[in-house]
Structure formats: C-alpha cells, structure tokens
Amino acid sequence: MNEKLDAALRHALTPRDKADFQLNRKILNSAAERRTINEKQKRRISPVPILASLALCISSVTVYAAWQYLSPSAVAEDAGDRTLAEAFSGSGTAPAAPPQCFGEYQVTLLGLISGEMLSDYPHYHNGNLAADRTYAVIAIETADGAPLPDTSQEGYGELEFFASPLIGGYNPALYNMASMSGNYTDVTEDGILYRLLECDNVEIFADHDLYLCVSQGAFYQKEAYCYDETTGKISRNEEYRGLNALFDLTVDPSKADPEKAAAYMAGLGAASDLLTEKLNAVLEDSFEVKAEEGNREGAEAAAYALQFTGNPYAWGEESLTEGTDSSGFTKSVYANFGISLPHSSAEQRKAGTKVESLADAQPGDLLFYETPSHVAVYLGDGLIVHAMPEMGICVSEADFDRIAEIRRITAQD
Amino acid sequence: MTKQELEICIDKYNRDVYSFCKYLTSNTQEADDLYQDTFLTAMECREKIDYNRHPKSYLLSIALRIWKNKKRKFAWRKRIAEAQLLVEERDAEISESPEPTPEESITRQEEDVAVRMAVNALPEKLRIPVLLFYMENLSTAQIAAAMKIPVGTVLSRLHQARKKLKKELEEIIHE
Numbered sequence: 001m002n003e004k005l006d007a008a009l010r011h012a013l014t015p016r017d018k019a020d021f022q023l024n025r026k027i028l029n030s031a032a033e034r035r036t037i038n039e040k041q042k043r044r045i046s047p048v049p050i051l052a053s054l055a056l057c058i059s060s061v062t063v064y065a066a067w068q069y070l071s072p073s074a075v076a077e078d079a080g081d082r083t084l085a086e087a088f089s090g091s092g093t094a095p096a097a098p099p100q101c102f103g104e105y106q107v108t109l110l111g112l113i114s115g116e117m118l119s120d121y122p123h124y125h126n127g128n129l130a131a132d133r134t135y136a137v138i139a140i141e142t143a144d145g146a147p148l149p150d151t152s153q154e155g156y157g158e159l160e161f162f163a164s165p166l167i168g169g170y171n172p173a174l175y176n177m178a179s180m181s182g183n184y185t186d187v188t189e190d191g192i193l194y195r196l197l198e199c200d201n202v203e204i205f206a207d208h209d210l211y212l213c214v215s216q217g218a219f220y221q222k223e224a225y226c227y228d229e230t231t232g233k234i235s236r237n238e239e240y241r242g243l244n245a246l247f248d249l250t251v252d253p254s255k256a257d258p259e260k261a262a263a264y265m266a267g268l269g270a271a272s273d274l275l276t277e278k279l280n281a282v283l284e285d286s287f288e289v290k291a292e293e294g295n296r297e298g299a300e301a302a303a304y305a306l307q308f309t310g311n312p313y314a315w316g317e318e319s320l321t322e323g324t325d326s327s328g329f330t331k332s333v334y335a336n337f338g339i340s341l342p343h344s345s346a347e348q349r350k351a352g353t354k355v356e357s358l359a360d361a362q363p364g365d366l367l368f369y370e371t372p373s374h375v376a377v378y379l380g381d382g383l384i385v386h387a388m389p390e391m392g393i394c395v396s397e398a399d400f401d402r403i404a405e406i407r408r409i410t411a412q413d
Numbered sequence: 414m415t416k417q418e419l420e421i422c423i424d425k426y427n428r429d430v431y432s433f434c435k436y437l438t439s440n441t442q443e444a445d446d447l448y449q450d451t452f453l454t455a456m457e458c459r460e461k462i463d464y465n466r467h468p469k470s471y472l473l474s475i476a477l478r479i480w481k482n483k484k485r486k487f488a489w490r491k492r493i494a495e496a497q498l499l500v501e502e503r504d505a506e507i508s509e510s511p512e513p514t515p516e517e518s519i520t521r522q523e524e525d526v527a528v529r530m531a532v533n534a535l536p537e538k539l540r541i542p543v544l545l546f547y548m549e550n551l552s553t554a555q556i557a558a559a560m561k562i563p564v565g566t567v568l569s570r571l572h573q574a575r576k577k578l579k580k581e582l583e584e585i586i587h588e
Contacts, residue, residue: 004586005579006547011521012528013548015432019448024423027452031419080478082561152450152479187482315416346417 028316070187072111072137075194079185080120084135084196087118100214100245102236104143107214107245110194111137114203114255130181132201136212138163140193147191156188160218163195165202165249166225168209169232170265176213176220179268202249204264207256209233210249216242278400279391281383289363290380297337297411298364305333305377305385312392318343320393326375329387330366333377334409341409345375348407355406358382358398367398368405378406414456422468423452429549430472436544437480439533451476470551474559477541524585531581539574542567 070078073089088111099108114134122131140161142148149155163184164177176182182199202210211234215221224244226235236246289306291299314323320332327345334341341348349368355361363380376386376398384398414422430451435444454475532543541560545551553571557564 002575002579005575005582008524008528008582008586009532009543009547009578012525013432013436013532013544015428015548017432017435017444018428019423019431019445023445023449024427027423027449028416028419030449030453031416031456078478078482080474080561151482152446189482344417344420 069108069110069139069192070189070194072113072196075110075137075187075196076135078187078189078194079196081196082120083117084113084119087113087115088135088137097247100247101143102245103216103241103243105216105243105245106141106143107243108139109136109212109247110139111135112212112249114201114251119198130200133198134165134200134202135196135198136163136165138195138197138212138214140195140214141191148188148193150188151186151193156186159193160216161193161195161214161243162217162219162221163197163212163214164220165199166211166213166234166246167202167205168211168234170208171229172213172225172227172234173220173222175265175268178220200264203251203255204257204261206251206253207258210251212247212249214243214245214247275400278397279388279394281395281397283383283395287379287381287383292362295362295364295408295410298362298408300364301333301337301409302363302377302379302385304336305329306379306395308393309385309395310392313387313389315389324387324393325389326387329393330375330377337411339409339411348375349405352407352409355408358403358406361398361406362408364409366407366409367403368407369401369403374401419452419456422455422472426469426472429469430476432548433473433544434476434480436533436548437476437541447476447480450479454479467555469549470555470559473545473549473551477559527582527585528578531578534581535574535577539570539577542570543574543578546571 071088073085076082076085076088097109099106101107112134113136114132116131116133118133118135140148149159162177164172164182165180166172167175177184177197177199180199180202182197184195184197187194187196209232213220213225213234215224221240221242221244224237224240224242225246226237227233228235234246236244289299289303308320308329311321312323313325315325316328317323317325318328318332320329324332327343327348330345330348331341331343341351345368348366352366355365358367361367361378363378365378367376367378367384369375374386376384376396378384378398379395382398383395385393385395387393388396431444431448434447434451435441438444438447451472455472532540535543542556545556545559546553551559553564553567557567560567
C-alpha cells in the first residue's frame with residue numbers, strides 16, 4: 001500500500017501546469033523595468049544645493065505602543081533570515097525614537113544592529129565577503145491609517161521609499177545606501193510596510209552624527225534634506241512637502257574607528273572616480289582602428305561599431321540607432337558583415353575562437369566581462385566600444401571591469 | 414540574478430514552480446501572481462544564483478514565503494469553492510494527452526483526480542511538504558530549509574500526511 005500510495009501521489013502530482021508565454025514575457029518586462037531603476041539609483045552622483053541648515057523637528061510626537069508593530073526580529077524572520085532574527089532578539093536595543101509623521105506617511109524606527117556575520121545571507125562585494133554590516137528595521141504606514149498595498153499586490157511596485165543611513169560630514173547625495181552596498185527587503189503585514197535594510201557597517205563612523213533618512217522615491221531626495229557643508233550636519237528641509245523623516249541614530253561612540261572609516265571612504269571615492277574615468281574614455285581625433293594582419297574583417301567591424309557612439313541603451317533591444325543592450329549591439333554590428341550571432345551574451349561567448357589575453361586582442365574581438373552578460377567590441381589601443389546602461393553606446397577603457405573571456409569572430413564560423 | 418539567469422530559470426523551472434503555485438493557491442489568478450512575484454523576487458536578489466545549490470528549492474522557498482505573507486489576507490472559503498473548479502479544469506487538459514489504453518487511462522485518471530482532491534483537502538502544513546516531496550522531488554532536508562522547520566518535523570508531517578491519505582484513498586488505490 002505504501003509503495004502504491006507513493007506511486008499514485010507521484011503520478012497524480014507530476015508538475016503538469018505551465019505558465020504561459022504571456023506571463024513569462026510579463027515577468028521579463030517587469031524585471032527590465034526594475035533593473036533600470038536599480039541602475040539609476042546606483043549612479044546618482046550630483047552636488048547638493050546648500051540650503052539653510054534647519055533644526056530637526058518632529059511634527060507629531062506620539063508614543064506608540066511597541067505591540068502595534070512586528071518586532072525587528074519577526075521582520076527578519078519573515079524576510080527569511082534566521083541568524084539576523086536571532087541577532088535582533090538577542091541585542092534587545094530598541095531605539096527609543098518616537099515615530100515621525102510627514103506628508104502622508106508615518107515612519108517608526110524599530111531596530112538597528114551592526115556587526116559581523118549577523119545574517120544568513122552574507123553580502124559579497126566584488127566577489128569578496130563583506131560581512132561587517134549595519135541592519136535597520138523601519139515601519140512605514142499611512143498617516144490616515146489606510147493600509148499600504150501588500151508586497152505581492154500590484155500597487156506595491158508603484159510605491160517607492162528610499163531609506164538609508166547617512167553620515168554627518170559626508171554629503172548624503174553621494175554617501176548613502178546606493179554607494180554603501182546597500183539593499184533591502186520589504187515585508188507587509190496588516191497594511192504596514194516593514195523594511196529591513198542593510199549596508200556596510202556605519203558604526204565605524206560613531207564619532208560623527210549618524211542618521212537614518214526615509215523619503216519617497218527610488219533614490220535619495222536631495223530636495224528633502226539639507227546638508228550644511230561647513231558643519232557637516234544633515235537636517236530635514238522644513239519646506240519640503242512630502243515625506244522626509246530623519247532619525248538620529250545613537251551609536252556607542254567607542255565603536256568609532258576613524259582609521260577604518262577614512263580607508264572605507266577613500267575606497268568608495270577612489271573606486272567611483274576611477275570607474276567614471278575609465279568608462280568615459282576620450283577618443284583622440286587622430287584615433288583610427290588599425291587593421292591587424294589577417295584580420296581585416298575585425299577592424300572593419302570595429303570601425304563600423306564606432307560610428308554608433310552616442311546612441312541610446314535599451315535592455316533587450318538590438319537597434320544600433322534606437323537602442324540596444326550590450327549583446328544586441330555586438331550582434332547587430334556583426335550582422336552588418338553577414339555574421340549571425342545569438343542575442344544572448346552567454347551564447348555569443350561560445351562563438352568564434354578564443355583569444356588568450358588582452359595583449360593578443362585585435363580590433364573587432366569581443367570582450368566578455370565578469371559582470372554577467374556584458375560584452376564589448378575591442379577597438380585596439382586598450383579601448384572598447386559598447387552599449388552601457390545609462391551611458392548608451394560609448395567608448396571606454398577595456399579594463400574598466402575584469403575581462404572574463406575574449407573571442408575572435410570570423411566569417412568562417 | 415541577471416536577465417539571462419532569469420530567463421534560464423523561467424525556462425527550466427516553469428513547470429515546477431507554476432504547478433506548485435497552482436496547488437498552493439488553488440486558484441489560477443493567484444497562481445499567476447505568485448509565480449510572477451516569485452521570479453521577480455528571485456531576480457532582485459543581488460547575488461548570482463548558485464546553480465550548485467538547487468535553484469529550484471530556492472525558488473520554491475521564495476514562493477512559500479510570499480504565499481505565507483499573502484494568504485492571511487485571502488478568504489479561505491473562496492479558495493475551497495474554486496479548488497473543485499481547478500481540479501476539473503486540470504483534468505480536462507490531461508484527458509487530451511495520450512495515455513496507454515482507453516480502459517487503463519480512465520482508471521488512472523480517476524485515481525489521479527481522487528489523489529489530487531485528497532491532497533487538496535489536507536491542511537496546509539501537511540499539504541506543503543507533500544507537494545514539495547512528491548511534486549517537486551525535494552529531499553526532506555531541502556523541504557526543512559524551504560519551510561524553515563526541523564527535518565524531524567518534516568518527516569513527521571509527511572508521515573501524518575501519508576496516514577491521512579492512505580485512509581482517504583483506501584478504496585481507490587487497490588493492492
């Protein structure tokens with residue numbers, strides 16, 4: 001009977017149901033949209049206008065009973081992070097900040113914790129374990145008590161909040177979640193949105209003022225806050241109409257590590273400066289694609305590719321003029337020479353013949369990067385032309401990111 | 414997860430994830446939503462998906478987590494009403510697929526319907542391990558990880574579920 005039952009269960013429950021094409025298409029489209037949003041968030045680097053420094057002011061000071069909200073530990077549990085749930089329940093340091101109500105929303109800071117290996121999901125940065133992180137849990141609800149959409153409901157995607165730790169003395173437009181390897185998980189319960197956010201450990205800055213900002217939109221809202229460059233103080237912009245909560249984080253000053261902090265900031269600054277420089281390579285007027293012996297086609301392809309610089313990037317597309325992603329770009333360039341490549345860069349990576357190193361690369365070779373699915377056309381002289389999110393088709397230095405593979409495409413393939 | 418990994422995952426685990434969603438929700442619309450949310454959530458995970466670490470059980474545990482969050486809002490009664498409809502719908506589809514011989518196929522089909530209804534009638538805490546075990550072929554350790562319960566609990570729930578199903582299906586599954 002047991003074996004029969006097992007067999008009957010396996011037969012009856014064989015996965016037969018399939019999501020149809022349209023549903024899968026819908027997922028890929030929404031994924032593309034979200035991706036652009038994320039990329040924008042990362043790249044937001046712009047100066048902040050200096051407005052008058054305003055004192056932090058809390059418009060509604062109400063004491064809320066803690067039972068009204070999930071505990072930070074329960075939020076971590078709901079987000080599927082056991083270790084973090086335990087860390088929160090063990091630490092027992094609930095910040096005593098009252099809820100802040102601005103615009104249409106009320107925000108409560110529920111928990112804050114920093115340290116090493118506190119999560120089931122350690123963060124990796126450029127392939128290295130970055131275990132030293134800060135975690136915070138906030139609750140966001142509407143001021144009028146109307147429930148916020150569930151994370152699984154459609155309205156959720158339209159609702160964007162940006163919550164991030166900020167460090168006094170560092171321009172918040174530059175130094176926030178987006179630059180400090182931050183990410184977050186949202187959980188909704190009873191119409192309240194709980195956000196579990198994490199970023200690199202900010203405790204090393206304990207000798208600075210530390211804040212947590214919560215505003216609407218996907219990015220840091222520079223209009224919502226004021227940054228005083230002389231004093232380094234960050235404050236709410238009182239004239240801002242929307243949500244611009246700002247919590248003071250109380251961190252044990254003995255946790256400050258000025259040396260580590262300086263090194264961290266230098267790393268952030270240097271990395272982003274160098275990357276920007278490498279990505280925006282300047283092409284000399286005299287630059288010409290040189291045809292190497294025996295590879296005229298490659299040189300022709302590189303020269304052809306170069307004429308499209310300045311045209312836009314579009315995920316999943318392959319138009320050289322209207323918008324293309326990186327693999328669509330290489331595909332369309334080679335299509336002009338009667339060579340057909342697949343759109344997927346993983347497939348393209350199998351095309352042609354392998355070139356051992358960048359030193360052996362010739363114009364027209366395809367450079368595949370460690371950043372998954374990014375591919376570029378080599379121009380020679382250490383330069384590439386590629387379709388880059390946010391930048392469009394542009395010329396960059398070949399070593400702006402680590403090269404994973406180089407392939408030479410010839411007509412015989 | 415990158416766009417390509419997402420495509421690969423959808424391609425590879427479409428059936429597994431969608432069937433699970435459908436049995437979990439007993440409702441086509443809900444299943445579509447859950448299926449979509451599962452992949453979008455997986456995609457938002459910043460790390461690369463580790464193909465050695467069973468993306469299927471990873472995806473299924475995301476689906477479970479989302480469903481757990483969501484189902485509290487959902488009227489239980491409405492789902493039971495629709496469950497029957499779903500079983501009928503699915504059987505209509507299956508009858509189109511070729512089966513060995515007409516006579517055999519009818520009994521097999523009847524058996525399948527009875528088994529599915531019995532599984533659907535299980536309380537969720539028993540139904541989920543049954544689906545993960547028999548439908549998705551996950552190991553008890555993987556089920557424990559996905560449901561965030563100890564392995565011993567998984568074993569005992571599977572045992573309880575089998576006992577209930579055995580009793581329920583005694584008449585149908587012949588020795």
